[in-house]
Amino acid sequence: MNTYDRIYAAVRRIPRGRVMTYGGVAAAAGNPRMARVVGQALHHNPAPGFIPCHRVVNRNGALAPAFAFGGDTVQRALLEAEGVPFLPDGRVCLLSALLLPAELPPPSALSLQEEPWIIS
DSSP states (O other): OOHHHHHHHHHHTOOTTOBEEHHHHHHHTTOTTOHHHHHHHHHTOSOTTTSOGGGEEOTTSOOOTTOTTTOHHHHHHHHHHTTOOBOTTSOBOHHHHBOOGGGOOOGGGOOTTOOOOOOO
C-alpha cells in the first residue's frame, strides 16, 4: 500500500459528524510529519463520493479555502449536513467534532453500504 492509499484508507474511516486534521490523518497513515502530503492526496481524491475528504480540516478547524470539489462553502455545507458544529468565526468546533487518530474505527467497521454524499 503506497502513501496515498494509506491516507485514503484513514480518511475513509472518519465517521459522519466528525473531522480530523491533516496532521491527524498523517499520523493515522503512519507519518505524523506528512500533513502537507495529506492535502496533496486529498486534492487528487480518486473517489470523492466514497473518500470523505470534506471531513479533513486544518489544525485550527478552518476549512480548505480551495476545497477541491467546489470551495469552502461546499465543504461547510457537507459538514453541516452531517451535524458538525461550527464556531461563529466559521471554523469547525474541534472540541465537539475532532476525532483523534487513536479513535478511528478499525477498517473492518467500515460499512460498504454507507450512502455516498453528493457533491454538485
